[in-house]
Amino acid sequence: MGARAVLIAAVASGQGKTTVTAALARKLARAGRRVRVFKCGPDFIDPMILGRASGAPVESLDLWMVGRERCHQLLAQAAEDVDDILIEGVMGLYDGTPSAADLAREFRVPVLAVIDAGAMAQTAGALVHGLRDYGPVNMAGVIANRVGSAGHAAMVKASLRDIPLFAALPKQARSLPERHLGLVLPDEVAGVDAILDELADQLAFDEAAWDTLPPVQFDTPAPASPILPALAGKTVAIARDQAFVFVYAANLAVLHQLGASIVHFSPLADEPVPEQADAVYLPGGYPELHAPRLAQAHSWRASIRAAHADGVPILAECGGMMALADTLDDGAGQWPMAGLLPGHVVVQKRLAGLGAQAMPAVQGIVRGHTFHYSRLETDAPAACHTTKHPSGAEGEAVYRIGSLTASYFHGYFPSNPAAVAALFSRSQP
Structure with a gap:
């Protein structure tokens, strides 16, 4: 069982992972693709936004909290049902024990790096190569966030050398608001679907390059342990x-x-x-x-x-x-x-x-x-x-x-x- 799958990660929090993942999920879904999004690590709010963007429920993946076997079952089931699997990382790619990189390596999922390019150009290449080689991980490509112009995007693309630039997202006039535990709940944001559509429209996406990504093959997982109905009738x-x-x-x-x-x-x-x-x-x-x-x-x-x-x-x-x-x-x-x-x-x-x-x-x-x-x-x-x-x-x-x-x-x-x-x-x- 296989499907196109990527883990969308960054060097740190605040780079725009959720915004980029939501924009990509909405863009793929509007193109008629069957999309399933997962969130790496414990989170409540990001899955609400990503579920709104993709039109499907979002589950957590974490090798410790969720466990390897359940992660395997969730990914294998999704691969049977959808065309594209997006996994949003947590914090930086290598942060935490286990990290998002650990999850990507465990299931042979390539990484799609989100780079906040708002205050850089050619240095993006050094950053992405460092992310790839430190682990290492299989680096599928890059999405450059907060890009100032087509020329800026071209400089970022050239700096990546052998790593493709899959998409660029310009600086956003409207974005998803935040509060002290993360993003604001989607039902509290006026016109949240319009914002998600705008983000999808603004995402300059190389669909041909995306289609060249080989599917990730997931082995057939062991069956889940049965749960006894200890609360039957309650x-x-x-x-x-x-x-x-x-x-x-x-x-x-x-x-x-x-x-x-x-x-x-x-x-x-x-x-x-x-x-x-x-x-x-x-x-x-x-x-x-x-x-x-x-x-x-x-x-x-x-x-x-x-x-x-x-x-x-x-x-x-x-x-x-x-x-x-x-x-x-x-x-x-x-x-x-x-x-x-x-x-x-x-x-x-x-x-x-x-x-x-x-x-x-x-x-x-x-x-x-x-x-x-x-x-x-x-x-x-x-x-x-x-x-x-x-x-x-x-x-x-x-x-x-x-x-x-x-x-x-x-x-x-x-x-x-x-x-x-x-x-x-x-x-x-």
Whole structure:
């Protein structure tokens, strides 16, 4: 099974990887090609943008968090269904353990380098050759971002020598806005589809050169291990609105495979926890952007307290945990939250947590990550701590208060479905 595939990488964050990947995905999709986009490493927002650009869901690929076998299964399945596979890298090509380069080498996927050429010309060639040879990796070609003119693009192309320039993208009059956890959510951007279409139109793309890329062949993967329906007959209520948006699609798939029914509700709309809920999942998001509305959501706050008092299992991740503290200080005021976790959340400008981590459980570790700008000030004792990968150092605190499990840690459910089932069961150890 094979398909044209590239890993789109750069020397660092901020070079325009997501913009270029979105522009290329939209351009290929509008040309009638079947496109599947993946995101290397843990991320919630970029996949939303890339899914909007390509018209298909975007999954994460990561040799540690997702695991080699699941990455293999996802890529092999995509290769059966589509013409083109785009994998957006994370940070710089060689950053992290494992890195995007490790993923590319593991599955023999060539690299397409994004170069911010806005303040350089011939030096682009030195940069790209260094990226290729350091690993080394199979360098398929280059997309030059923020190019000033056709002459500028020609200088960049000449500097690349034996590496082709696949496309150039000019400096953008309109771009995708950012905030403290990355890009702004696509549904919050007025005219996001028009921006994506403009980017695709502006991308000067050598389709003939693209068509010369040989397909990447993926071996037939081993079948996935069966998941026992440990939550059969159970209903998991998941908070979903603009304050609670950071959920891996793979997490929802695991809950379904465990046999659970899923219902959604909106704390922002002051919707109470659904009466049929056997468990509650409060994922991450941006409660700090909606603190005044959450403070006025009296039905929601009363219902989550009642569910907790009744022993309903509650898993609260990052933003979900923030909404369960006594108060949340967003910088403009201190707002009352649900009060299940004693303490106060303070949003700060400095990054407070970032990186791959693992949470211990009786059934083994749950892999995932953390990324937050707030801190929790609490006297509540931690039941345990996550472990940072690859250092093994102590990571995020995990709090267990009655039926509540809360942490800044975001779990990737496919890494340990049995542990996930226990988290959503009244009988959890």
